[in-house]
Amino acid sequence: MKLTQKHQDYWRRNLRITALLLAIWFVVTFVVSYFARDLARFTLLGFPLGFYMGAQGSPLIYVIIIWCYARYMNDLDREYGVNEVEHEADDQRP
């Protein structure tokens, strides 16, 4: 398969968004949990902040990350003209 400039651009932009979102994922998971004790000074909806992040904050951010990724990549596919055809079924495949 020959790689065109377009392919390389597409892949680079994919890697960039993936790295950015993974960095956010890392921060809300590991950095926030590491400092959970220090975050307990702040409260949100009656929860200490560290507890809130573990119970609701981080999981909600995960969903947003996945939503952003799906949206960004699906737009990117359209922009680079790689709208794949949806096949109804693939019984013919080996």
Place this chain on the structure above:
Amino acid sequence: MAAFSAPLRRYYAFYTTGFFIVIVVLAILERYGMPPRWIGYSFLFLTIFLYATIGVLARTASISEYYVAGRRIPAVFNGMATGADWMSSASFMGLAGTLYLSGYQGLAYVMGWTGGYVLVALLLAPYLRRFGQYTIPDFLAARYGGKPARLVGVFATVLASFVYVVAQIYGVGLITSRFVGLQFEIGVFVGLAGILVCSFLGGMRAVTWTQVAQYMILIVAYLVPVTILSYQVTGIPLPQLTYGQVLQQVQALEEKIFDDPAEIDSRHLFRQRADEYYERILTLPDSLEEERERLSARINELKSSNAQMRDVVAIERQRRELPHTSDAARDYWEHLMRQAAQRGAEPEHHVTVYPGDGDGVNETARLNFLTLVFCLMVGTAALPHVLMRYYTTPSVREARTSVFWSLLFILVLYLTAPAYAVFAKYEIYSTLIGSSMAQLPVWVSAWGKIGLVSIEDVNGDGILQLAELSLNPDVILLATPEIAGLPYVISGLVAAGALAAALSTADGLLLTIASALSHDVYYKVFRPNATTQWRLVVSKSLLLVVAVLAATVASQKPATILFMVAWAFSLAGSALFPALILGVFWKRATPAGAVSGMTIGLLVTIYYMVRVQFDAIPWLGIDGIGMEPWLGIQSTSAGVWGVAAGFLTIIVVSLCGKPPDKETQDFVESVRYPEADRS
């Protein structure tokens, strides 16, 4: 696609309404005197009948339908099916209780089991869908050139999934025996029938549509009791939002209860008892004989003093349960010592993070929390029964969207679980603790009978102290309807939900194992010329064999079952995660690197688990292999070492060998771009 989903939405809307009508009808019948056992039966057989109907209607003889549901499951429905596939009986029954017992520390499960989907979405699902074959070992074989990679992948898949499926069938046995009074072993096989009717005739296609139905039942069953409880306590039926306030009330109750003099006294008595057991263990084997004589003397004394027959019987039972060898006595007393020490330990506040001595952070607790989160996430992104679901969407775009729906549907349960824990704690601390032993609510004795609640008036004041109450994690969810004083029909609903959670996960897992064995081993390795019909016959027979095998293991009630579930994540993560990720993102990864990395990752994890968890394996004649955990990390997080070793090995071995050939590099390119043609 729209033409295909519209009737589906209508079917499932009818179905959900029908389900609510059934609940209402049963509630009315209960008021007119229908006995609880019948309500239990109705829920059990109605739901299994429903799954069976879907299973039969979705029967198929096509390979693609059987393995990947014809790749035409719309993103939303695939999300729901993944949700049911994912949420096992451990999530449904165990999570709320774990959070109740360990407070903040339990949130590692909430974060780990949701955050793993970020890895699935960003690093795996779209690429696997682009590749578009049938199983995870298929991908490994295509990327790493052939049979060795495929077979190591099959081994890891079967190992992790089998451990997990045994736990699900065990869960089914527990639910049927608790709610409809079937014997545990019979319950296991009734559950087995329920599992097989879904998957046997229709494979992935039938499993997908039953899982969508099961998701609805399990989520309704999970939300109803705690929503009512929230309404009763705060006046707002949104437990996820209101439990912050309740948490503050719990903190106030904790302050009051923990420092109560009777409470301190009870804890002290339990610690004394733990010390006594410790003494006895030190003076083995003499102490065993002394203890036997002491009990015999006590029995004679009671008999001669015309004491209550009940007391005599209790002590006779104690004497009977006393072990006969000093090794057995050591295990027995160590168990009792740990129990007593646990009850006597200083209780921790629900929101305390990484509790240590004094005000400091306990570094080991912090490290264990972070590594457990890591292992659960990586395991989530490597468990084949979840990844396989993303082969079933019509396109890469739908696969991406589908991960979003999956996590959204899963979150509904995981955001509610901490609320369960807090509401249950509030009810128990505010009404149960401090009440008279003679007037405890009915649920305490009902669940006490099957050993899920145990109460001991250690200081003999006739009042229940917190230290005197010990709860099994499962009871928090199962007893919430009774704690909130709801009619039995809600308990039946919760049982149906727990059953749906266990059955749906077991279905997905069994199908994964059967596909790995029939497709990857039989068809791809031994009989590449097998006909389509014959492949389906082999697949279905293997499904039957694996299911019966798993049920047989489950009916033995293996003692280490809870550990085994946590291990499944570490096993899958360390064997498959590095090879899958590097397979997509690093063209330089070679077959030799992948095979050695998967093997070494798996071996490191198993080595660590076994040596940290066991000191001896009697049936292999191995003794004295226990070791101190490295950095104090528990065996449930063994995957950190395995994943690290796996990545390192793949990278080092790959760099030492020649780069992969042109064909492999082209393959990697092809999975990266949705439009690229693979020929």
